[in-house]
Amino acid sequence: MSDRLSAVVLVSALVRRTSDAGGFAAVLAKGDPQAGGILLLLSERGGPERLVERGIGGDGRPALIDATPAEDADSYWRRRRARDPDLWVTALDVADAERLAAEILLGH
Numbered sequence: 001m002s003d004r005l006s007a008v009v010l011v012s013a014l015v016r017r018t019s020d021a022g023g024f025a026a027v028l029a030k031g032d033p034q035a036g037g038i039l040l041l042l043s044e045r046g047g048p049e050r051l052v053e054r055g056i057g058g059d060g061r062p063a064l065i066d067a068t069p070a071e072d073a074d075s076y077w078r079r080r081r082a083r084d085p086d087l088w089v090t091a092l093d094v095a096d097a098e099r100l101a102a103e104i105l106l107g108h
Helices: 007-020 073-083 095-104
Strands: 024-029 040-042 050-056 063-068 087-094
Touching: 007 024, 007 073, 007 087, 007 095, 024 073, 040 073, 050 073, 050 095, 063 073, 063 087, 073 087, 087 095
Parallel strands: 040 087
Antiparallel strands: 024 087, 040 050, 050 063
């Protein structure tokens, strides 16, 4: 058995922690509850959106990878989701959103 937390547990924790921090979180698409990928639309106070995805960094360790497209973020994640129905897509609008996401998804 893996010691890695399931996608549904991680997304639930993100939503809860965002709310606790006075922000807003919404699950835009539910993926595979155990092993789905996680794509986040991050913003602060309704500002410009930035997309990050949980993945493996250049050093081989888990990291938040910048996935911000040159095109419209909404169109991008919808296309990604159409190709990968296991993908979770969650929007977080909270101060220091990337730090909060790193704490939950990467454990630091």
